[in-house]
Amino acid sequence: LRIDILHRYVVWQLAKRRAGTAKTKNRGEVRGGGRKPWPQKGSGRARQGSIRAPHFRGGGTVHGPRPRSYDFTFPRKVRSMAIRVALSVKFAQGDLYIVDSFGLETHKTQNLKDLLDQRNWYSALLVDGNTYVDENLRLAARNIQKCDVLPSYALNVHMMLKRHALVLSLPALKILQERLVKDIAEPAWDKYDFKMTSLESIPESNDQLQLEESEEFKES
Amino acid sequence: MAAVLGHIEKNLSLLANLPRVALNNIRDIPGARKAAVRVGRGPGSGRGKTCGHGHKGQGQRNPSKPRLGFEGGQTPFYLRTPEHGFKNKFRKEYELVDLGKLQLMIDQGRINPKSPIDMKVLRDSGAVSKKITHGVKLLAKNSDKFNSKLDIEVSRATPLAISMIEQAGGKVTCAHYNKLGLRYLLKPERFIDRLPPRRARPKPKQMTYYTDPHTRGYLADEDEIRKLRKMNQRRNKPKDYIAPKETAV
Numbered sequence: 001l002r003i004d005i006l007h008r009y010v011v012w013q014l015a016k017r018r019a020g021t022a023k024t025k026n027r028g029e030v031r032g033g034g035r036k037p038w039p040q041k042g043s044g045r046a047r048q049g050s051i052r053a054p055h056f057r058g059g060g061t062v063h064g065p066r067p068r069s070y071d072f073t074f075p076r077k078v079r080s081m082a083i084r085v086a087l088s089v090k091f092a093q094g095d096l097y098i099v100d101s102f103g104l105e106t107h108k109t110q111n112l113k114d115l116l117d118q119r120n121w122y123s124a125l126l127v128d129g130n131t132y133v134d135e136n137l138r139l140a141a142r143n144i145q146k147c148d149v150l151p152s153y154a155l156n157v158h159m160m161l162k163r164h165a166l167v168l169s170l171p172a173l174k175i176l177q178e179r180l181v182k183d184i185a186e187p188a189w190d191k192y193d194f195k196m197t198s199l200e201s202i203p204e205s206n207d208q209l210q211l212e213e214s215e216e217f218k219e220s
Numbered sequence: 221m222a223a224v225l226g227h228i229e230k231n232l233s234l235l236a237n238l239p240r241v242a243l244n245n246i247r248d249i250p251g252a253r254k255a256a257v258r259v260g261r262g263p264g265s266g267r268g269k270t271c272g273h274g275h276k277g278q279g280q281r282n283p284s285k286p287r288l289g290f291e292g293g294q295t296p297f298y299l300r301t302p303e304h305g306f307k308n309k310f311r312k313e314y315e316l317v318d319l320g321k322l323q324l325m326i327d328q329g330r331i332n333p334k335s336p337i338d339m340k341v342l343r344d345s346g347a348v349s350k351k352i353t354h355g356v357k358l359l360a361k362n363s364d365k366f367n368s369k370l371d372i373e374v375s376r377a378t379p380l381a382i383s384m385i386e387q388a389g390g391k392v393t394c395a396h397y398n399k400l401g402l403r404y405l406l407k408p409e410r411f412i413d414r415l416p417p418r419r420a421r422p423k424p425k426q427m428t429y430y431t432d433p434h435t436r437g438y439l440a441d442e443d444e445i446r447k448l449r450k451m452n453q454r455r456n457k458p459k460d461y462i463a464p465k466e467t468a469v
Contacts, residue, residue, distance in 0.1 A: 004248045
């Protein structure tokens, strides 16, 4: 499994979010230093042109940091592969869980916390829906430490590796299946034996979903 | 197929026993990134002080040395030597595959000897590179362990390769594919919404090769080919086998 690609993805993720606002003044920007401090010959001292040259105390910085962007284009297919590798890693190490749906009854944090403790998900990344997350879930999980909630389009390797458990809801799983398989070259499709769902059948939010909720959720 | 994809199961089961993959234990493969050379950073680096430019001279000054090939004013070697020859733009470059590689692919389960093998099979299995310019040529290299009965179609084949395959009971055909025909063969998915192209016949210069039964050309007389194949299958040394010329060592 390409753990090195996970590394590259995380490096890219963290680099592109950098503010890049560090700046130093060079010898042209430091105030002063336009006049020649002493004549070229006769003073007995070394010849100098400006008081703010880099070798002077208080002088300008050579090649110091400038405000810049640390973003770079990370190939889309490699990004997709990294997410696939991360999912496989979670699966292989027993950290991948799939849940029918995240349709919670209340927005109370305590309820969700009890649920998570019950399953020993003390460090979890919950992935729901496509662009929106169930409102109750979002509110309930907001204040729980080490618990993050994401819509499936925002799934990224940094958060997947940071949190121990990865919990996907069924609609999120189906959306990911469609999205991640698109980048694998066509001839390889016949090697894999999965059933594809059509995009129309995937609901946008959990309201439209009519799945059986597991008993434990009903209890909460 | 199972033999090829078995490594996936193995990798996953290995990972299960290793510590959790987290942000603190992922790294690049050693050698993936090469460190840049930073000159002028002290004697320990080996590139301090003069930064690899030596002392004085044109090499140390800005903007350093003259262009490549300059010999100080003497007529340089590349201007002194005469031009030679030409480049044939109609040259055919075939990807090579030898019997040893074929046998390896069959043993690994990447090629099925029971179904006919054509250039698409060779490309997909990895026996030949993905970029095939004019076709594939079959050679008889590394063939000591070759013993599979195959039905193979390539662009060209050496006489020894033909005889070895037919001695093992197989069948060789040499077929001509022009650029479009090859593309249709190797990437049929690009022709989904189009009419399938018609097969082009070889150009006159290549016709002699493909109408000759000795090279098992696809346009040659079937009966002649059958006769030659029978001869190969019957004897150890076939009648039309020409031994390579022995060169003095």
